[in-house]
Amino acid sequence: MPSKSKYASDYITAQELNRRINEQNQALVIYAKKVYRLDKWLKFHPGGELAIRHMIGKDATDAINAFHPDYVKTKNIHTFYIGEYVDEDVHIPSANTDSVKTLTLNKKGNPDNTPVNNITKPILSAISSSITSPSTPSTTISSASQSTQPSDAKLDLIHQARITKAYRELDARIRSKGLYKTHYINYVYEMIRFGTLFALAWYFALTGTSTLHFLTSAVCLGAFWHQIAFTAHDAGHNGITHSLPVDGFIGVMTADLCGGLSMGWWKKSHYVHHLVTNEIEHDPDLQQLPFFAVSINFVKSIYSSYYERILHFDRAAAFFVQFQHFLYYPVLAFGRFNLYFLSISHIINEERVAFRKLELFSMGLYWMWFSYLLSHIPYSLIIPYILISHMITVLLHIQITLSHYGMSTEELGPKEAFAAKMLRTSMDVDCPKWLDWLHGGLQFQTIHHLFPRVPRHNLRECQQYVREFCKEVGIEYHCYGFVKSNGIVLDALKDVANQVSLMNKVAKGIAEKELRHVSG
Numbered sequence: 065m066p067s068k069s070k071y072a073s074d075y076i077t078a079q080e081l082n083r084r085i086n087e088q089n090q091a092l093v094i095y096a097k098k099v100y101r102l103d104k105w106l107k108f109h110p111g112g113e114l115a116i117r118h119m120i121g122k123d124a125t126d127a128i129n130a131f132h133p134d135y136v137k138t139k140n141i142h143t144f145y146i147g148e149y150v151d152e153d154v155h156i157p158s159a160n161t162d163s164v165k166t167l168t169l170n171k172k173g174n175p176d177n178t179p180v181n182n183i184t185k186p187i188l189s190a191i192s193s194s195i196t197s198p199s200t201p202s203t204t205i206s207s208a209s210q211s212t213q214p215s216d217a218k219l220d221l222i223h224q225a226r227i228t229k230a231y232r233e234l235d236a237r238i239r240s241k242g243l244y245k246t247h248y249i250n251y252v253y254e255m256i257r258f259g260t261l262f263a264l265a266w267y268f269a270l271t272g273t274s275t276l277h278f279l280t281s282a283v284c285l286g287a288f289w290h291q292i293a294f295t296a297h298d299a300g301h302n303g304i305t306h307s308l309p310v311d312g313f314i315g316v317m318t319a320d321l322c323g324g325l326s327m328g329w330w331k332k333s334h335y336v337h338h339l340v341t342n343e344i345e346h347d348p349d350l351q352q353l354p355f356f357a358v359s360i361n362f363v364k365s366i367y368s369s370y371y372e373r374i375l376h377f378d379r380a381a382a383f384f385v386q387f388q389h390f391l392y393y394p395v396l397a398f399g400r401f402n403l404y405f406l407s408i409s410h411i412i413n414e415e416r417v418a419f420r421k422l423e424l425f426s427m428g429l430y431w432m433w434f435s436y437l438l439s440h441i442p443y444s445l446i447i448p449y450i451l452i453s454h455m456i457t458v459l460l461h462i463q464i465t466l467s468h469y470g471m472s473t474e475e476l477g478p479k480e481a482f483a484a485k486m487l488r489t490s491m492d493v494d495c496p497k498w499l500d501w502l503h504g505g506l507q508f509q510t511i512h513h514l515f516p517r518v519p520r521h522n523l524r525e526c527q528q529y530v531r532e533f534c535k536e537v538g539i540e541y542h543c544y545g546f547v548k549s550n551g552i553v554l555d556a557l558k559d560v561a562n563q564v565s566l567m568n569k570v571a572k573g574i575a576e577k578e579l580r581h582v583s584g
C-alpha cells in the first residue's frame with residue numbers, strides 16, 4: 065500500500081471524485097483503483113500538462129502503464145496517492161463527465177462553465193446550420209452545450225472489461241518475450257543508412273557540376289530527413305536508451321540539429337495525439353483546416369482543446385475541403401514548411417520548453433549548415449533544390465496520416481477500453497519485411513499505439529501476438545496494403561468533401577434566392 069500524501073482521505077467514491085474535480089478543481093486520476101491528485105505535478109510532467117488533463121476524472125491505468133517506465137508506476141506516482149477509489153456502481157450521467165472534461169481542459173476558462181463543443185447533434189443539423197451561414201461558425205461554445213456527449217450506452221462494458229484484461233495479459237506476454245528491450249545493432253544500421261544519405265547530399269552539393277548532381281543532392285537530403293525522423297520519433301518516446309535525458313538529447317540532435325524541427329513541439333502534440341487519438345476536438349493531428357476535414361463535424365467550427373481556440377470552418381475551409389481528396393498529396397508535399405512554422409512558434413511562445421536553449425542553439429546550427437549547403441548550389445537551382453529536398457519527405461507525411469485519417473473519429477467515452485480505442489482509430493500498413501526501413505516502423509502504428517514504449521524494431525514481432533489478441537477478444541485489426549490504405553483515406557476524404565460541396569451548393573442557392581428577393 066502506498067503511503068498517503070497530506071491530501072489523503074482513505075476512500076473516494078465516484079461522486080466524491082467528481083465533486084472534488086468540479087468544485088475544487090482538483091486534478092484527480094484513477095490508477096489501479098487508487099486515486100492520485102496531480103495538481104502540483106502537472107507543470108513538471110515530462111509527458112506534458114495536457115496529457116494528464118485529458119485523463120482527469122478517468123481511469124488512466126492503461127494509459128499510465130503504456131507510457132511510463134516501471135519506476136513511475138512502482139515509485140513516483142505514490143507521492144500523489146490520496147485514497148482508494150470506490151466505484152459505487154452508480155451510473156455517472158454523461159453530462160457529469162462532460163463538465164469534468166470542460167473544467168479541466170479549458171485552461172483559459174469558460175466563464176459559465178458550459179461544456180465545450182461536444183458534437184453529437186445529427187450531422188444533418190450540422191450541415192443545415194452551416195448552410196445558412198457558411199462563413200459564420202455555427203458552433204459556439206454555448207450552442208455546443210446543447211449536444212449530448214458520447215454515451216457509454218453504446219458500449220458493452222463487460223466486453224470492454226474483457227478487452228482490458230486480455231490487453232494487460234498481452235502486454236505481459238510482450239514483456240516476457242523481451243520485446244521492450246532495444247537491440248542497439250538496429251541503430252548502427254540506421255546510422256549507416258542516414259549517414260550515407262547525408263554524406264551523399266554534401267558530396268553532390270560540394271562537387272556537383274551538373275543539374276543532375278545538384279538535384280541528386282536534394283533527393284539525398286530529403287531522404288536523409290525522412291529517415292532521421294524515425295529515430296527522432298523513437299527518441300521522443302524515450303524508446304532508444306529509455307533514459308529521459310539521453311533520449312531527450314538524441315531527439316534534439318536528430319530533430320532540431322539535423323532537421324530544423326523542434327523536438328519539444330513534436331512531443332507536446334504527439335503525446336496528446338496518442339491519448340486522444342482521432343478525437344476531432346482534441347487530437348492536433350486531425351486539426352488541419354482549412355485544407356483537410358476528416359469528419360463532417362468540422363463544419364461546426366469546433367473548439368480545439370489543443371490550440372485553445374475555435375477552428376473556424378470559414379470560407380477558405382469551405383472552398384478547400386470540397387477538393388481535399390485531390391489536395392491530399394500536394395498539400396502533404398508542402399507539409400515540412402508548416403512544421404518549421406509550428407516548431408519556431410513553439411520555441412518562442414510556449415511557456416515551458418524542456419530543452420529551450422539547446423533547441424534554439426541546435427535549430428540555429430541547422431539553418432547555418434543548410435544555408436552553407438545551399439551556398440554551393442547554383443542560383444537558378446536553389447528554389448528547385450529547396451522544393452525537392454522538402455517534398456521528398458511527403459512519404460513520411462503520407463505514412464503518418466494513413467494511420468488515422470481513414471479511421472473512426474467517433475467518441476465512445478471514457479469507458480471504452482484503451483486497447484479498443486487504439487484499435488478502432490489506427491490502421492497498420494502491410495508491407496514486406498525488406499521494406500521496413502522505408503516505412504520506418506510507422507507502418508505498425510496500431511501496435512505502436514498499443515505499446516508506445518516498445519522499440520520500433522520489435523514491432524513486427526509483436527504483430528503476431530496482437531493478431532491473436534484481436535481474434536481472442538473479437539476486435540478487428542485494421543492492416544492493409546499500401547495501395548488499399550491510401551484508397552481508404554482518399555475515400556474518407558472524398559466522402560466529407562462531397563458533403564461539403566453539397567453544403568456549399570445549397571448555401572449558394574439560398575444566398576442567390578435571398579439576393580433576388582431583396583433586389584426584387
Ligand code: HEM
Binds near residue numbers: 115127132140
Ligand atoms: C493521467 C496521468 C498521466 C498520463 C496520461 C501521462 C502521460 C505521459 C506520456 C504520454 C508521456 C510520454 C511517454 C512517452 O511516449 O515517452 C509521459 C512521460 C512521463 N511521465 Fe506521465 N502521465 C501521467 C501521469 C504521470 C505521473 C503521475 C507521473 C509521476 C509521478 C508521471 C511521470 C512521467 C515521467 C517521469 C515521464 C517520462 C518517462 C520516461 O522516462 O520515459 N506521469 N507521461
